[in-house]
Amino acid sequence: MTMTAFGARGESLAPHTSLRIGGPADFFLRVATEKDLLDAIQVARENELSVFVLGGGTNLLVADRGIRGVVLQNGWRESSVDGDIVTASSGTELAHVAAVAARSGVEGLEWMATVPGTVGGAVHGNAGAFGGETADVLVDAELVDMNGDTWTARVDELGYSYRTSSLQRTPIVCVRARFRGRTGDRANAVKRIKEMANERIKKQPLAQPNTGSIFRNPPGDHAGRLIEAAGLKGKAIGGAMVSPKHANFIVNANGATADDVRALMALVQGEVAKKFNVKLVPEVELVGDW
Ligand SMILES: Cc1cc2nc3c(=O)[nH]c(=O)nc-3n(C[C@H](O)[C@H](O)[C@H](O)COP(=O)(O)OP(=O)(O)OC[C@H]3O[C@@H](n4cnc5c(N)ncnc54)[C@H](O)[C@@H]3O)c2cc1C
Numbered sequence: 001m002t003m004t005a006f007g008a009r010g011e012s013l014a015p016h017t018s019l020r021i022g023g024p025a026d027f028f029l030r031v032a033t034e035k036d037l038l039d040a041i042q043v044a045r046e047n048e049l050s051v052f053v054l055g056g057g058t059n060l061l062v063a064d065r066g067i068r069g070v071v072l073q074n075g076w077r078e079s080s081v082d083g084d085i086v087t088a089s090s091g092t093e094l095a096h097v098a099a100v101a102a103r104s105g106v107e108g109l110e111w112m113a114t115v116p117g118t119v120g121g122a123v124h125g126n127a128g129a130f131g132g133e134t135a136d137v138l139v140d141a142e143l144v145d146m147n148g149d150t151w152t153a154r155v156d157e158l159g160y161s162y163r164t165s166s167l168q169r170t171p172i173v174c175v176r177a178r179f180r181g182r183t184g185d186r187a188n189a190v191k192r193i194k195e196m197a198n199e200r201i202k203k204q205p206l207a208q209p210n211t212g213s214i215f216r217n218p219p220g221d222h223a224g225r226l227i228e229a230a231g232l233k234g235k236a237i238g239g240a241m242v243s244p245k246h247a248n249f250i251v252n253a254n255g256a257t258a259d260d261v262r263a264l265m266a267l268v269q270g271e272v273a274k275k276f277n278v279k280l281v282p283e284v285e286l287v288g289d290w
Pocket residue numbers: 018052053054055056057058059060074090091114115116117118119120121122123124125126127128129167172173174175204206210211212213285
């Protein structure tokens with residue numbers, strides 16, 4: 001692989017994020033195999049370019065000025081089931097892991113069906129829903145650093161807590177992961193997935209571009225409850241708006257910029273701190289050149 005394999009310069013990242021916001025990548029490459037992924041990391045290193053791995057782009061606020069260096073969009077999808085263990089490449093959609101497990105009669109991974117994004121994004125951010133989270137079901141993850149060194153880390157070596165891991169703020173990339181469910185009943189698992197999906201549709205503003213929960217829930221409370229109680233549902237800056245349907249969602253209602261969203265987040269944090277003395281911590285990752 002050579003630098004030319006990194007494709008055209010200046011690809012807009014907006015279409016690659018669920019918020020539909022984000023400026024250009026210096027270099028953008030979609031990888032579809034393990035070899036592509038590892039080769040691209042090597043070529044970036046040889047050219048002294050930083051690497052940002054983009055999964056589904058569902059937990060990101062990408063700066064209007066974009067991301068410097070190479071953005072690798074991880075489209076490498078492979079999965080297999082062995083007993084109660086599902087092994088998946090990092091670009092596999094988390095929902096696909098849930099579906100593969102359910103089809104094989106493996107229970108306990110149904111919540112994954114409701115979380116957008118990839119295995120790599122979930123391992124990186126300890127994604128979770130409906131009382132389950134990645135750290136509960138991950139056995140281990142194969143990782144690679146920017147020198148191309150690979151190793152396998154057990155779940156207890158990844159520093160997991162609520163929406164947090166030791167991989168965050170590091171350039172370490174998840175290559176693949178193994179999840180453990182429990183041998184169960186296919187029909188039960190499929191039914192549970194449908195129930196969870198229906199519950200989601202009722203509560204979340206899925207028709208407008210968004211990035212899931214904007215803030216983490218503070219201990220013992222819900223960010224959405226506090227934002228609603230502060231009277232901020234429907235509050236807008238530029239094209240960004242606090243969803244009238246779910247207060248912990250900021251939606252791109254009308255051509256929002258990253259700066260609009262960031263300003264609205266700051267306003268929400270300021271109001272909630274003033275009214276309830278609670279510091280809201282972003283769940284969405286602000287990335288790129290601000
Ligand atoms: C409608 C909606 C609902 C949501 N609901 C939930 C929910 O219930 N629970 C929840 O936890 N989250 C939820 N989210 C947020 C999001 O789905 C999760 O954070 C998800 O795990 C992000 O995965 P991704 O592949 O999209 O990561 P991206 O958004 O692409 O990236 C997020 C971070 O992960 C890193 N990353 C991606 N791939 C890799 C890799 N292979 N190796 C290392 N790092 C990597 C990126 O570099 C970046 O730092 C929701 C989002 C939306 C839009």
